[in-house]
Amino acid sequence: MNTFKRLTDGLLKDVHELRELKSTMDEESLRKADLILNPKIEDATLRERIAKLREKLGDKVLERHSDCDLRRFLKARHLKVDKAVTMYEEMLKIRTRFGLDKPDFFEAHQPMDAFANHYPIGLCGHDKDGYPIAYEFPGLIDVKGFDSSMTNEEFVTQVLWNLESLLCSMELRSIREGRLCDRWSFIVDMRGLSVMESFSKNHIKRTSEIQRILDACYAERGGRVLILNVSAVYDILYNIFKPFLAHETKAKILLLKSENELLNYIDADQLPVVYGGTKVDSNGDPECSEWITRGSIVDKSLYKL
Known part of the structure; x- marks a missing residue:
């Protein structure tokens, strides 16, 4: 097995294990995992900007995106809400274009021979x-x-x-x-x-x-x-x-x-x-x-x- 194949097999294994782990976690385990993945945002100004960003995006916000995820877009655009909205919408277009959120994305697009070898x-x-x-x-x-x-x-x-x-x-x-x-x-x-x-x-x-x-x-x-x-x-x-x-x-x-x-x-x-x-x-x-x-x-x- 070549190095690239070993790396991608390992990553794909983690993808499958994450799916399985999430599907078997009880409510308390999910709560603990959420606290790890989405630590509390202490800054009041930042929380206010996140709320504004979420309001402007409305139902465009992906279900899995927490306030911590939205914070990344704000920080990348110097806490400018309108610019963060534009950035988020561009992200959605790209994810749709490449099918990144399709359930079979990882299985359907495993590395081609030229890339893998x-x-x-x-x-x-x-x-x-x-x-x-x-x-x-x-x-x-x-x-x-x-x-x-x-x-x-x-x-x-x-x-x-x-x-x-x-x-x-x-x-x-x-x-x-x-x-x-x-x-x-x-x-x-x-x-x-x-x-x-x-x-x-x-x-x-x-x-x-x-x-x-x-x-x-x-x-x-x-x-x-x-x-x-x-x-x-x-x-x-x-x-x-x-x-x-x-x-x-x-x-x-x-x-x-x-x-x-x-x-x-x-x-x-x-x-x-x-x-x-x-x-x-x-x-x-x-x-x-x-x-x-x-x-x-x-x-x-x-x-x-």
């Missing part, structure tokens, strides 16, 4: 705040291969599948551990970033679309974004995508001068040896390849575009 990604350990750490390798993405084997809609759907299943996994963990885990952090390794591939028109279009969706649908879900091996290419790309980044997202992006700086945010036993930590996988691999894959060139037999 060749996309560089990882999920390994947690930071000092307890947030799971996702790994991204923009410089190792076979841009031409993915352009030739998947439509942008298919590619974005795969990204959303990962995010939605990760949210379920974090909710399950929160209930089991009795402590809220409601966001993730990133380590983004820019090594190998190519000017030619990074500036392809379709790659920029697809990446911009993903960033727009992240901003609209996953407000306040992202923790720190720790970026390694920055080059001049990154500076140019950042300026291109900067207009699509929320102010709060920009504030969380940290450019690290060396891998040693990762230890300021992640304990050594949660960080792979290759990045300056002490963590290895069950095979003793310092790159933790059991949980992190650096991808590969997409097999041309998968090309269809």
Whole structure:
């Protein structure tokens, strides 16, 4: 089993276990879980803004969305109720477009072969705040291969599948551990970033679309974004995508001068040896390849575009 398959199987298992857990919880257990997932909001001004937001949205508010969920939209829009309304409505449009709330979403959109076998990604350990750490390798993405084997809609759907299943996994963990885990952090390794591939028109279009969706649908879900091996290419790309980044997202992006700086945010036993930590996988691999894959060139037999 390849690394990506192992990761997605684990996430899908958590999705199913969360569904089963919720269906078997009694009223008292559900109440306790709700207290963990939706802690009381103490700020009176914030509670007032949430009430106004809920009133303006009316029956558009998803049944599962608590005041804590609405708070994320307000915080992402500097507590401006009208702007939060616009953001929430955009989120609803995106969720409808990709069918994210359909009962069979996870079963119907499991990763396609190109994505599952060749996309560089990882999920390994947690930071000092307890947030799971996702790994991204923009410089190792076979841009031409993915352009030739998947439509942008298919590619974005795969990204959303990962995010939605990760949210379920974090909710399950929160209930089991009795402590809220409601966001993730990133380590983004820019090594190998190519000017030619990074500036392809379709790659920029697809990446911009993903960033727009992240901003609209996953407000306040992202923790720190720790970026390694920055080059001049990154500076140019950042300026291109900067207009699509929320102010709060920009504030969380940290450019690290060396891998040693990762230890300021992640304990050594949660960080792979290759990045300056002490963590290895069950095979003793310092790159933790059991949980992190650096991808590969997409097999041309998968090309269809």
